Amino acid sequence: MIPTLSHYLAVAAILFALGLFTVLTRRNAVAVLMGVELMLNASNVNLVAFNKFVVGGLTGQTFALFVVVLAAAEAAVGLAIVLSIFHTFKTIDVRAADLMRE
Amino acid sequence: MRTKKKLIAWTLGSAAVIGAVGVLSARLSPALAAGGARPVAGPFTLADGVFYAVAALTVGGAAAVALSRNILYSALGLLASLLGVAGLYVFLSADFVAVAQVFIYIGGVLVLILFAVMLTNRIGEVNISNASLGWASGGLLAAVLLGLLLVVAFEIPWAVRPMAGTPTTAPIGHALLQQWLLPFELASLILLATLIGAIIIARKEIRAE
Structure with a gap:
């Protein structure tokens, strides 16, 4: 059986x-x-799958590309913040980062 | 006191989950009554085998990210998962998005994540790498969401149209420079701002003593 829309939606889910x-x-x-990246990827799979099976054209794929770009930007800034937190608190436990200054 | 607070939190949380499930199932029931399009059983071809292998790679990688105790194994699981998603894009005849996925995610984001892992993980401290909290509540929420999404995926009669896959690179280039020119330029602006912001946030401050 050929993979249908539901298969892709299930993988994304x-x-x-x-x-x-x-x-x-x-x-x-x-x-x-990393978890955030996984969720963004899941939404991207949905966008491309609906584009292929339901909508047609290229809008979904273009939107997926923008999502990829913004995910890269988010990862860069997020990891910079993580490094900054590590320098400040000497740990990257998210529960420890409860101050906005040293 | 603490247990009481926990009890209240659990009660509120489960009430919210049950309420969400109830509301969603009530909204979904008309569509569910119509019945979804059942996948037509056919011969199991090689392409299907490849699809299931790619899907297994994706899901297995994601499971490694979610469940591994070692953050480095999580990063490697993310690599497998991102590769699998690129394979899914190939199956969906989205060639440009697949290549962009490999370039940007695996070539960029994953290397960035590995750098962050290496820079922030102290090898001597095992417990910093991964103790986890709230497995029960997190697992419950994720399982409920997964159930709902799977019901939606398999039971809604999607208006599927047969479509031929065509090469997408040239049309996407035209679309980006004609229809989506403004978002395209805004994305470049955001990337520039991200570049500067990441450098400023991550650099070590040099103070005049």
Whole structure:
């Protein structure tokens, strides 16, 4: 049987749920960012799948490209913030970062 | 006191989850009654095998990210998952997005994440790498969401149209410079701002003593 829209949606759903689980349970800030990346990827799979099966054209793919660009920007700034937190608090436990200054 | 607070939090949380499930299932029931398009059973071809392998790579990588105790293994799982997603894009005949995924995510974001792991992880401290909290509540929330999404994926009768896959690189280039020119330029502006902001945030401050 040929993979239908539902197959792609199911893969994206599992990916999103695992990303959400990562964000909710991890204390390591880098791991939380990884979870966010997983969720963004899941939404991207949905965009491209709906573009292919339902909408047609290229709008979904272009939107997915913008999502990829913004995800890269988010990762760069997020990891810079993580490094800054590490310099300040000497840990990247997300529970430790409860101050905005030293 | 603490247990009481925890009890209240759990009660509120489960009430919210149950309420969300109830509301969503009520909204979904008309569509569900219509019945989803069942996948047509056919011969299991090589392409299907490759699809399931790619999907397994994606899901397995994501599971490694979510469940691994070692942050480095999580990063490697993310690599597998991102590769799998690129494979899914190839299956969806989105060639340009697939290549962009490999270039940007695996070539850029993943290397950045590995750098952050190496720079922030102290090898001597094992417990910093990964103790986790709230497995039960996080797992419950993720499982409920997964169930809902799977019901939506398989039971809604999507208006699927047969579409042929065509090469997308040239049309995407035209679309970016004609229809989506303003978002395109805004994205470049955002990337520039990100570049400067990341440098300023991450550099070590040099203070005059």
